[in-house]
Amino acid sequence: MELRKNTKKDGLLTAAALILLFAVLLTMELxxxxxxxxxxxxxxxxxxxxxxxxxxxxxxxxxxxxxxQAGFMLIGAYTYAILTMPVAVKLSDSxxxxxxxxxxxxLGILPSLILAGLIAAFFAALIGLPVLRxxxxxxxxxxxxxxxxxRAFFQWDAMGPVTNGANxxxxxxxxxxxxxxxxxxxxxxxxxxxxxxxxxxxxxxLLINSSYGRAFKAIRDDEIAAExxxxxxxxxxxxxxxxxxxxxxxxxxxxxxxxxTVQAAQFKSAMTYEILLIVVIGGxxxxxxxxxxSFLFIACNEWWLRFLDESSNNILGLNILRSGFRKVVxxxxxxxxVLFFSKGIMGEREFSWARLRAFFRDPFGLxxxxxxxxxxxxxxxxxx
Amino acid sequence: xxxxxxxxxxxxxxxxxxxxYALIAIGYTxxxxxxxxxxxxxxxxxxxxxxxxxxxxxxxPLGLAIPLVLIITVVLGFLIERIAYKPLxxxxxxxxxxxxxxxxxxxxxxxLYFTGGLAKVYPQLPWLSDTVSVFGxxxxxxxxxxxxxxxxxxxxLSLFIKHTKIGMAMRAVSKDFETARLMGIKVNTVISxxxxxxxxxxxxxxxxxFTNYASVTPTSGGMPGLKCFVAAxxxxxxxxxxxxxxxxxxxxxxxxxxxxGWTTFxxxxxxxxxxxxxxxxxTGLFGEKATDKV
Numbered sequence: 001m002e003l004r005k006n007t008k009k010d011g012l013l014t015a016a017a018l019i020l021l022f023a024v025l026l027t028m029e030l031x032x033x034x035x036x037x038x039x040x041x042x043x044x045x046x047x048x049x050x051x052x053x054x055x056x057x058x059x060x061x062x063x064x065x066x067x068x069q070a071g072f073m074l075i076g077a078y079t080y081a082i083l084t085m086p087v088a089v090k091l092s093d094s095x096x097x098x099x100x101x102x103x104x105x106x107l108g109i110l111p112s113l114i115l116a117g118l119i120a121a122f123f124a125a126l127i128g129l130p131v132l133r134x135x136x137x138x139x140x141x142x143x144x145x146x147x148x149x150x151r152a153f154f155q156w157d158a159m160g161p162v163t164n165g166a167n168x169x170x171x172x173x174x175x176x177x178x179x180x181x182x183x184x185x186x187x188x189x190x191x192x193x194x195x196x197x198x199x200x201x202x203x204x205x206l207l208i209n210s211s212y213g214r215a216f217k218a219i220r221d222d223e224i225a226a227e228x229x230x231x232x233x234x235x236x237x238x239x240x241x242x243x244x245x246x247x248x249x250x251x252x253x254x255x256x257x258x259x260x261t262v263q264a265a266q267f268k269s270a271m272t273y274e275i276l277l278i279v280v281i282g283g284x285x286x287x288x289x290x291x292x293x294s295f296l297f298i299a300c301n302e303w304w305l306r307f308l309d310e311s312s313n314n315i316l317g318l319n320i321l322r323s324g325f326r327k328v329v330x331x332x333x334x335x336x337x338v339l340f341f342s343k344g345i346m347g348e349r350e351f352s353w354a355r356l357r358a359f360f361r362d363p364f365g366l367x368x369x370x371x372x373x374x375x376x377x378x379x380x381x382x383x384x
Numbered sequence: 385x386x387x388x389x390x391x392x393x394x395x396x397x398x399x400x401x402x403x404x405y406a407l408i409a410i411g412y413t414x415x416x417x418x419x420x421x422x423x424x425x426x427x428x429x430x431x432x433x434x435x436x437x438x439x440x441x442x443x444x445p446l447g448l449a450i451p452l453v454l455i456i457t458v459v460l461g462f463l464i465e466r467i468a469y470k471p472l473x474x475x476x477x478x479x480x481x482x483x484x485x486x487x488x489x490x491x492x493x494x495x496l497y498f499t500g501g502l503a504k505v506y507p508q509l510p511w512l513s514d515t516v517s518v519f520g521x522x523x524x525x526x527x528x529x530x531x532x533x534x535x536x537x538x539x540x541l542s543l544f545i546k547h548t549k550i551g552m553a554m555r556a557v558s559k560d561f562e563t564a565r566l567m568g569i570k571v572n573t574v575i576s577x578x579x580x581x582x583x584x585x586x587x588x589x590x591x592x593x594f595t596n597y598a599s600v601t602p603t604s605g606g607m608p609g610l611k612c613f614v615a616a617x618x619x620x621x622x623x624x625x626x627x628x629x630x631x632x633x634x635x636x637x638x639x640x641x642x643x644x645g646w647t648t649f650x651x652x653x654x655x656x657x658x659x660x661x662x663x664x665x666x667t668g669l670f671g672e673k674a675t676d677k678v
Contacts, residue, residue, distance in 0.1 A: 138662055
């Protein structure tokens, strides 16, 4: 009875926290300058949170070590850019300079976002058929390879009428083109990113907590045992792969919206590595961990460690601080996390109100440690 | 004759690139054979060797710079293993692989920092960079030297593994890690020697490769690295002759594809080959039978 009351209360608390978060975001967007670095970090952070969670669904919850995320983001980003580019722009020379665009229509933002996910999922379904029969590091290399093939395919000359070859895509509907439906008022862009990513992450969480999610975890923990319990291995692996790629596609589309321009050359394996490192920092198998880590990662990368790149900050006449030093420091920190804190921030745990309450009752286990010490100390004294 | 003259440059370039890939692929195949680890950082060690050469040759004569590059690269490979892989010896395989990806990220970012993101011009090596003409096809001398040097080095390595004590220990460890340890083999020494040999060959490969390509960027290790891993898988991972043959096949095929005008797909071909090989014959051309790959 107590437990159920708590669950209900926690649900209300979560809802209240989410409403509060969105309210704060909205007021910030209405009051602060939109060029503030804070908004850049928040937008990019939430986009990376979505792709990190989608990668975690594969790596952390299904145990499939896949490194194809950048490829599926690429598909999402390009699908979105191609579908939302106004027909007038497609016909003119401003983007498709060397090709005649083959796509003669344009769609709205929401249908394009969903289609971006669907097309990424379609490619994932095709790729998954051969690749998911492989295991661990072979799967990693094969998915990495497919991501590279996809990149080559999108830059191919013969695909030019659709993908504009290796040239930049721009002038599609980016975040500044968002309008509140049926009006002409600008939709707050950061709020939009949070809404879309939030809905997607919520769906992934629901999936993980469903019977499918339990099947995924069973496959991760022991494939043979899972198969013996009647779980269709291939079906569930394919399902996890396709769903993960769907959300990677959507986050790619959001990234395209955020960046104003998009180019296939950007989606290299280094991008997948970054997402993987986010997942590792957050904790493999923790959705909240991935979200926290992606905001930390982006904030450090784009904002907090910026001062390391400025040569004017050098002290003692040393010339250490210059462009690129930030990344060196950053990757050393990441190596330290990987080597010494391999569980990441959250390990396999998730955020819960109960744990938060417990934390406030007993921060860092200080009180219980003190109590334990007092107890043992008392004994020693008693003996003496 | 006309056909020969047209296709010979591509064939020569293919053989040369194949030899360079072979030197890198040996590093992958040996490390995988012993640790069951895809050393994602190996391609970046190869890039780092190129960077060392650029920076050292700026201030030192070539005769001094080249041996120094080889030594520094070997030390780098040794340190990477000691710092990033050894503490994770008993951890799950996935964590070691993540650590390897982390090292690769670190090396690339360090290179980015020291170069400022600019492509560095690789020094001209006298004699190697000279142009020669073979049957009417003009090419650099390094193109002809590479396959010869590769074969000599591979032969030396094979002798080393067959006939020395440490080579025997290496074979034992790659056969069965735990049993080898029980037999009193110092596993850590063997692994270090493996990384030393792998890095040394990668450094030689980088000398030859960058003499051909003339510039080094922080990311120029990534693609060759992945391709060489594919070559190692193609030849049968753990097998040195397999890796060499795989590397030559990939190098030649890639250049033929370039010659046909499909440059965009020369990289994609490698991965398509990998997927086909893994599905059809997962043990590769010369690999031993293993059950845990597919």
